[in-house]
Amino acid sequence: MSTFVIATLVILTGQFGAAAPSEPAAVQAIASATLDRPSANLAQGKPYTLNPAPNYGLCTDPGDATQLTDGVYTKGHFWTQLSTVGWQGVGAAISEYAIHRYWTDSLRTHGRYVAFVVTDNPFLFADEVEVYEGAPEFRQVALAGKPIPDIKAHFVATQVKSAILRRFRDDALALRGKIGSSTIPDAQKQEQLKQLDSIQSEAATAAFDIPSGFRAVLPLNPLHQRIFDVQADWWKARGLRSLTAWRAGLWDMLPVMADPDVSAPAAVEAVMMQNEYRAGAINLSNATRNAMTLTLRFDGLPGAPMPDYIRVHEVSWTDTHESVPVAAALPDAARMADGWQIQIPAGMTRQVWFTFHPTSVTPGTYQGQIVIDGAGTTEKAPVSLRIYPLRFPDQPTLHFGGWDYTNAEKQYEVTPQNRTALIAMLREHFVDSPWGTAEALPYGVYDAAGALTTPPDTKNFDTWLERWPNARQYLVFAAVKDVIGGLTAGTEPFNKAVGAWVSFWARHAQEKSVKPEQLSMLIVDEPYNAEQQKLITQWIKAIRAANTGIRIWEDPTFDKAGLADTEMLGLCDTLCPNRQRFLSAADDYRQVFVTQRDRGAQLEFYSCEGPARLLDPYRYYRLQAWTCREYGAKATYFWAFGDGGGASSWNEYTVPNSAFTPLFLDPTSCVTAKELEACREGVEDYEYFVMLEKAIAKARESHKDAKLIENAETLLRTAPKTVCDAGRLTSFQWQESLDRTVADRTRTEMLDALSALAR
Numbered sequence: 001m002s003t004f005v006i007a008t009l010v011i012l013t014g015q016f017g018a019a020a021p022s023e024p025a026a027v028q029a030i031a032s033a034t035l036d037r038p039s040a041n042l043a044q045g046k047p048y049t050l051n052p053a054p055n056y057g058l059c060t061d062p063g064d065a066t067q068l069t070d071g072v073y074t075k076g077h078f079w080t081q082l083s084t085v086g087w088q089g090v091g092a093a094i095s096e097y098a099i100h101r102y103w104t105d106s107l108r109t110h111g112r113y114v115a116f117v118v119t120d121n122p123f124l125f126a127d128e129v130e131v132y133e134g135a136p137e138f139r140q141v142a143l144a145g146k147p148i149p150d151i152k153a154h155f156v157a158t159q160v161k162s163a164i165l166r167r168f169r170d171d172a173l174a175l176r177g178k179i180g181s182s183t184i185p186d187a188q189k190q191e192q193l194k195q196l197d198s199i200q201s202e203a204a205t206a207a208f209d210i211p212s213g214f215r216a217v218l219p220l221n222p223l224h225q226r227i228f229d230v231q232a233d234w235w236k237a238r239g240l241r242s243l244t245a246w247r248a249g250l251w252d253m254l255p256v257m258a259d260p261d262v263s264a265p266a267a268v269e270a271v272m273m274q275n276e277y278r279a280g281a282i283n284l285s286n287a288t289r290n291a292m293t294l295t296l297r298f299d300g301l302p303g304a305p306m307p308d309y310i311r312v313h314e315v316s317w318t319d320t321h322e323s324v325p326v327a328a329a330l331p332d333a334a335r336m337a338d339g340w341q342i343q344i345p346a347g348m349t350r351q352v353w354f355t356f357h358p359t360s361v362t363p364g365t366y367q368g369q370i371v372i373d374g375a376g377t378t379e380k381a382p383v384s385l386r387i388y389p390l391r392f393p394d395q396p397t398l399h400f401g402g403w404d405y406t407n408a409e410k411q412y413e414v415t416p417q418n419r420t421a422l423i424a425m426l427r428e429h430f431v432d433s434p435w436g437t438a439e440a441l442p443y444g445v446y447d448a449a450g451a452l453t454t455p456p457d458t459k460n461f462d463t464w465l466e467r468w469p470n471a472r473q474y475l476v477f478a479a480v481k482d483v484i485g486g487l488t489a490g491t492e493p494f495n496k497a498v499g500a501w502v503s504f505w506a507r508h509a510q511e512k513s514v515k516p517e518q519l520s521m522l523i524v525d526e527p528y529n530a531e532q533q534k535l536i537t538q539w540i541k542a543i544r545a546a547n548t549g550i551r552i553w554e555d556p557t558f559d560k561a562g563l564a565d566t567e568m569l570g571l572c573d574t575l576c577p578n579r580q581r582f583l584s585a586a587d588d589y590r591q592v593f594v595t596q597r598d599r600g601a602q603l604e605f606y607s608c609e610g611p612a613r614l615l616d617p618y619r620y621y622r623l624q625a626w627t628c629r630e631y632g633a634k635a636t637y638f639w640a641f642g643d644g645g646g647a648s649s650w651n652e653y654t655v656p657n658s659a660f661t662p663l664f665l666d667p668t669s670c671v672t673a674k675e676l677e678a679c680r681e682g683v684e685d686y687e688y689f690v691m692l693e694k695a696i697a698k699a700r701e702s703h704k705d706a707k708l709i710e711n712a713e714t715l716l717r718t719a720p721k722t723v724c725d726a727g728r729l730t731s732f733q734w735q736e737s738l739d740r741t742v743a744d745r746t747r748t749e750m751l752d753a754l755s756a757l758a759r
Contacts, residue, residue, distance in 0.1 A: 037130075037132065038105075038132055039132045039133040039134070040132065040133045041071065041130045041131065041132060042131045042132065042133055043069045043114070043129050043130050043131040044069055044070075044071045044130070045069055045070070045071075046069050047065075047066075047069075048068060048069060048129070050064070050085070051152070052087070054085045054086055054087055055086075055087055055088060056079065056086030056087055056088045056123070056125070058079055058080045058086070059078075059079060059080065059081055059082055059083075059084045059085065059086040059125065060085075060086060061082045063082060063083070064085045067082075067083055067084070067085055068085055068126060068127075068128060068129045069128070069129055070083075070128075071128070072128070073127060073128060074127045078099065078125040078127065079123070079125055083127070084125045084126065084127050085125065085126045085127075086123070086124065086125040086126075087123070087124045087125075088123050088124075107134075108134070108138055108141055109138060109141055109143065109144075110134075110138050110139050110141060110143075111143075114129075114131050115151055116129065117151065117155050156654050157210045159653060159654060160208075160210050160214060160651075160653045160654060161208050161210065163216070163319065163321075163323065163653040164208060164220050164221070164224070164653075165203060165204075166323050167218075167220060167224065167319055167323060167325075168199070168200065168203045168223070168224060168227065169200070170323060171224070171227050171228075171256070171257060172196050172199065172200055172227055174257040175196065175227060175230060175231050175234070175257060176193060176196055178234065178257075178259070179192050179193055179196075179230075179234055180193070182234070182237075182238065184234070184237040184238060185237070188233070188237045191233075192230050192233055192234055192237075195226070195229075195230050195233075196227070196230055199223060199226050199227055199230075202223060203223060206223065208221070214651055215318075215648070215650040215651055216318055216319040216320075216650065216651045216652060216653050217316055217317060217318055217650065218256060218317035218318070218319060218325055218345075218348070219345055219348070220319070225345060225346065225347075227347075228345060228346055228347030228348050229289050229346050229347050230347070231257070231347035231348075232286065232287050232288055232289050232346050232347030233289070233347075235259070235260070235285070235287035235347070236287050236288075240260060240262070240285070240287040241287065241377070242286070242287055242288050242375065242376075242377050243284060243285070243286060243287070243292065243294075243344075243372070243375065243377045243379055244260040244262060244284070244285045244287065244379075245265065245266035245282055245283070245284055245372060245379040245380075245381050246260045246261045246262065246264050246265060246266050246282070246283050246285065247261070247264045247265065247266050247267055247282060247283065248261065248264070248281075248283055249740055249741070250279060250280065250281050250740070250741075251616075251617055251618035251622070251674070251678065251740040252740055253326070253616075253734040253735055254283070254327045254349070254351060256317060256325040256327075258349060259285075260283070260285040260287075260349065265381070266282035266283065266284075266370070266379075266381035267282075267381055267382045267383070267384075268280035268281070268282060268354060268370065268381065268382075268383040268384070269383075269384045269386075270354075270356045270383075270384070270385045270386070271386045271388075271744070271747075271748050271751065272356060272358070272386070272387060272388070272392075272751075273387065273388045273390035273391060273392050273751065273754075274358055274359060274360075274361065274363065274387060274388075274390065274391045274392065275357075275358070275359050275391050275392040275393075275394070276357070276392035276684050277355055277356070277357050277677075277680055277681070277684065278355075278356050278681065278684075279353060279354065279355055279356070279677055279681070280353075280354045280356065280383070281315075281351055281352065281353045281354065282351070282352050282370065282381050283349050283350070283351050283352075284342065284344055284349065284350050284351075284352060284372065284379070285344075285348070285349040285350075286344040286345065286346055286347065286348060286349075286350070287347070288346060288347075288375070289346045289347070290346055290375070291343065291344065291345050291346055292342075292343070292344040292346075292374060292375040293341060293342075293343055293374055293375065294341070294342045294343075294344065294372050294373065294374035294375065295336065295338060295339040295340070295341060295342070295372070295373050295374055296312065296333070296339050296340045296341075296342055296352065296370060296371070296372050296373075297338065297339035297340070297370075297371050297373075298310065298368055298369070298370060298371070298383065299368055299369045299370075299371050300366065300367060300368025300369055300383075301366050301368040301383065301385055302361050302362070302366060303361075304368065305338070305339060305371075306335070306339060306340070309356060309357050309358040309359065309360075309361060310354055310355070310356055310357075311332065311354070311355040311357070312332070312333040312335075312340040312352065312353075312354060313330035313331060313332060313333060313352070313353040313354070313355070313672075314331060314332075314333040314334075314340075314342055314343065314350065314352060315327045315328075315329065315330060315350065315351040315352065315353050316328075316329040316330075316331060317348070318613075318649075318650060318652070318664075319652065319653070320611065320613050320614065320652045321611065321645075321652040321653065321655050321658075321659075322611065322614060324613075324614055324735070326613050326614070326734070327351050328613060328617075328664075328673045328674045328675065329649075329650075329664045329671055329673050330353055330671060330672045330673055330674065330677065331671050333352070339371075339373075342372070353674075355677070356385065358385075358387055361385075361387055362387075363387045363388060363389040363390075364386075364387060365384070365385070365386045365387075366384070366385045366386075366387075367382070367383075367384055368382075368383050368384075368385070369381065369382055369383060370382075370383050388751050388754070388755055389755065389758070390691075390751070390754055390755065390758065392684065392687065393687065395430075395432070395472075396430055396683050396684060396686065396687040396690075397686065397687055397690045398430075398625060398628060398634065398635065398636060398683050398686040398687065399432055399433045399472065399473060399604070399634060399635030399636070400429075400430050400431050400432060400433060400635065400636055400637070400679065400683050401431060401432070401433030401434065401435055401475065401635065401637045402426075402431065402435070402637055402638045402639065402640055402641040402662070403435040403477070403637070403639055403640040403641065403642075403643075404422070404423075404426065404431075404434055404435055404640070404641040404642055405435055405436065405437050405640075405642060406419055406422070406423055406434060406436075406464070406467055406468070406642075407434075407436040407437060407439065407440045407460055407461070407463065407464035407467070408437050408439065411437065411642055412640065412642040412643045412644065412646075413642055413643065413644035413646075413647075413648070413649070413661065413665040413666075413667075414641075414642035414665070415667050415668070417667055417668040417669075418665060418666070418667065418668055418669055418670050419467070420467075421669065421670050422641070422642070422663075422665070422670045423467055423468065425663065425670055425672060425676075426641060429672075429676055429677075429679060429680040429683075430680055430683045430684075431641075432471055432472040432473065433471065433472065433473050433474075433475055433635060433637070434464070434467075434468045434471050434474060434475070435475050435476070435477065436460075436461075436464050436474065436475070436476045436477070437476070437477060437479075438476065438477060438478050438479045439460045440460050440461045440464050440476050441456070441461065441476050441478060441501075441505055441521070442456040442457055442460070443456060443484055443485055443497075443501055444456040444485075444500075444501065444504065445485060446484070446485035446486075446487060446493075446497040446500070448487075448493060449493050449496065450485075450487055450492070450493035450494065450495070450496030450497035450499075450500065451496065451497075451500065452497070452500040452501070452504065455504060456501070456504060456505070458508055461505075461508070461512075462512065465512055465514065471518075472518065473518045473519070473520060474514065474518060474519050474520070475519075475520045475521075475522065475553060476519070476520070476521050476522065477522045477525060478521045478522060478523055479524075479525070480523050480524065480535070480539055482535055482538075484497045484498055484501065485497050489535060489538045489539070490538055494538075494542065495541070495542040495545065498539060498542035498543060498546075499542055499543070499545055499546035500546075502542075502543045502546050502548050502550055503546045503548055505519070505548075505550065506519075506546075506548035506549060506550055509550075515549070516548050516549035516550045517549045517550075517551060519550050519551065520550070520551040520552070520553040520573070520574060521543075521550060521551070521552055521553065522553050522554065522555070523535075523536045523539045523540065523552065523554065524536050524554075525555065526555055526556070526557040526578075527554065527555075527556050527557065527558070527568075528556070528557045528558045528559065528563070529558070529563070530563075530565065533556075533564075533565035533568040534565070534568075536554060536568050536571075536572075537565070537567055537568045537571060540552050540568070540571040540572070541571070544571065551573040551574060552571065552572045552573050552574070553572070553573065553574040553576065554568075554569075554572045554574070554575060554576070555575075555576045555577065555578065555606060556569070556575065556577065557577075557578055557581065560586075560589065561585075561586070561588040561589045561591070561592045564592050569592070569596050569601070570596065570599070570601075572596075572601060573601065573602060574601065574602040574603075574604055574635075575593055575596055575597070575601050575602070575603055575604070576603075576604040576605060576606050576635070576637065577593050577603075577605065577606075578605075578606060578607065578608065579605040579606065579607045579624055579627055580607060580609060580732070582605065583627070583728070593631075594631070597631075597632060602634050602635075603631060603632060603633040603634065604628070604633050604634055604635035604636070604637065605624055605627055605628055605631075605633050605635075605636055605637070606636075606637035606638065606639065607620065607624060607637075607638050607639070608638070608639035608640075608660070609732060610645075610658035610659065610660045611645070611652075611658045611659050611660070612658075612659055612660050612661060612662055612675060613652070613659065613675075614733060614734055614735070615675070615732050615733065615734060616732050616733065616734040616736070616738070616740075617674045617675045617677070617678035617734070618678060618727065618738070618740040618743070619727045619729070619732050619738065619740075620675075620732040621638065621662060621675050621676075621678035621679045621682060622678040622679070622681050622682040622685070622743065623682065623723065623724060623727045623743065624636050624638075624682060625679075625682030625683055625685055625686040626682065626685060626686070626720050626723050626724050626727075626743065627720075627724055628686060629685075629686050629689050629720040630720035630721055630724050636679075636682065636683070638660075638662060638679070639660050640660050640661065641661055641662065641663070642661060642665065643659065643660040643661055644659045644660075644661045644665045645657045645658050645659030645660070647659075648665070648666040648667070649661060649663070649664040649665050649666065650664060650666055662675030662676045662679060663675070663676045685743060685747055688747060688750045688751075688754070689716060689719075689720070689750075691754060692712060692715070692716050692750055692753060692754055692757075693716060695712070695753075695754055695757040695758065696709055696712050696713060696716065696757065698757070699712075699757045704757065708756055708757065709757070711753065712753045712756075712757060715746075715749060715750060715753055719746050719749070719750065722742070722746065723742050723743050723746050726739065726742040727740075727742070727743075
């Protein structure tokens with residue numbers, strides 16, 4: 001068996017694109033220097049395995065199987081050299097761009113194999129692996145530690161343990177700071193700090209057992225609960241009652257260590273029309289060392305004590321990969337015979353979220369109470385429900401989608417076990433634009449002249465329609481190349497084959513009662529350069545020649561207005577720029593899309609930032625619909641309903657990539673979240689403008705009061721920009737301070753205007 005003293009791994013980490021920054025000095029130093037080699041490099045020329053397989057296009061080649069032990073250091077930009085091995089999209093953290101030679105000389109041991117495990121980088125490039133021979137006596141050193149039969153499983157467990165310890169540290173530190181700066185009696189203060197010392201000491205040496213199916217739901221385990229027990233003591237020492245019901249901003253981020261705001265007693269106000277969905281929330285804080293089981297019911301509202309038009313959610317605390325806990329998951333509270341059951345761990349705050357959906361309640365204003373009983377205490381919070389004499393349509397106008405790819409048997413975190421529930425939930429939240437992968441529209445077989453000889457298989461497409469009956473539009477990411485059936489783009493056989501392909505699917509869609517105009521194709525995703533735009537143009541022209549009615553949908557991401565191919569843009573039926581890029585760009589960039597909109601193209605918006613759990617539900621999700629209204633866009637999309645980053649949404653400690661889903665997915669279930677609720681409310685907000693436009697037109701025909709009409713027109717014209725401007729900050733991070741009530745205040749003004757015009 002070989003012995004070794006030093007193991008090295010030379011890698012480049014960071015986040016960057018094709019236009020990378022200048023080479024740092026460290027690159028040249030590593031590339032050109034003769035590094036000290038204390039002994040023979042035992043790894044040189046030896047075989048190795050890689051998991052996952054390398055996937056970065058500019059440096060992935062067959063040589064990856066030997067280049068890590070070929071003894072040659074790469075010169076120049078790592079990510080563009082075939083002599084390196086590269087990965088992208090295999091880590092969730094964002095690192096600074098750097099090159100580093102990782103090495104150690106503390107391995108006084110012996111063995112036959114060496115394994116390197118690297119994590120937490122969206123891009124990673126490795127140049128060389130070296131293992132140096134150690135002293136002969138190392139062969140006699142007794143092997144320490146336990147065998148690791150599964151390296152990946154061991155790594156995941158280690159990752160989870162590290163995240164748990166980080167959570168302990170952060171929560172204890174936050175509580176320690178509050179206790180230390182408080183004015184409670186010194187004896188109580190010292191006792192509480194002593195308890196925190198003991199907890200942290202135990203945590204440092206604890207051998208955590210990570211159970212199968214572990215969820216990063218707070219508290220994480222009994223030892224973590226003890227930190228909150230101390231917080232309960234601190235709350236009591238400050239004079240808080242055993243149970244405090246209080247109010248915070250509905251869409252504001254709730255810090256996990258937030259103290260109850262006794263100056264803001266709990267209250268819920270729901271203002272809406274019939275048949276729409278609107279939310280409210282209260283916070284319940286438990287200042288005892290015992291978990292509370294409470295029963296919640298309503299008094300004074302139609303249908304009390306348990307109105308069927310109110311859905312009650314017990315908001316779950318979950319930690320994130322970035323160690324920022326969020327109260328975002330909205331599982332249903334347990335419905336009992338006499339009310340909804342709510343659980344509050346000791347020393348913690350439980351937010352209770354209400355979804356109001358009155359479909360048959362008589363319009364009017366109702367004043368009632370939320371009554372919370374249990375654990376020897378009772379709390380009451382006023383609730384006001386105002387239902388305007390208006391009815392929200394069953395199907396709103398704004399299209400809504402999110403690359404669900406539910407035509408596939410399994411895609412991202414969508415599985416056969418959770419797919420049906422996911423689709424039902426999406427439809428309930430007004431998703432009317434499902435996305436399919438290229439497998440939904442296969443090509444078939446063509447002869448050399450481009451004639452279709454074997455028709456495409458329709459099974460995937462037909463199954464997709466069965467899963468999404470009566471969707472308003474169906475979108476497919478065609479993911480085309482510069483060939484179809486072996487025929488090269490730009491040639492007559494290619495054009496004929498594309499025409500035959502698109503004609504086949506137009507006919508088949510009609511046979512399935514789907515109009516060709518309901519079917520859209522994304523030819524190339526996020527095109528940004530001339531080559532991609534040229535390819536799109538070649539495909540569109542061939543498709544257009546067939547005159548089927550199938551629509552072309554594109555999401556260009558060129559950096560500057562001057563890089564736009566106006567011919568390509570002019571051929572598209574729908575243009576969907578990235579909202580963040582669109583809003584932050586120069587005026588001439590936005591004008592490119594506005595000009596195409598004015599020429600007849602349909603404008604839509606999409607967003608694809610992440611990780612989703614740290615994005616502001618109000619600004620990032622809800623206000624995108626307001627941006628649509630501001631610029632005359634007809635659809636809103638988010639990447640991506642099914643993309644949980646490669647792991648369960650309930651345990652982001654193990655996600656290999658950023659999670660983008662606006663709900664909580666695991667292999668067998670899906671649960672709504674504040675992000676998805678915000679999307680639905682945004683779609684509803686947009687509909688207010690549609691309804692107001694119609695009401696104004698009808699009022700003119702009826703010769704209603706001119707001043708009333710003028711005021712409504714002013715609101716219609718100015719409200720989108722007013723709300724969007726109030727929500728424009730430097731980023732979409734949820735932690736940023738912002739007035740998140742502007743949209744609802746404006747929405748109430750529109751309700752008043754609609755009611756006045758309807759009289």
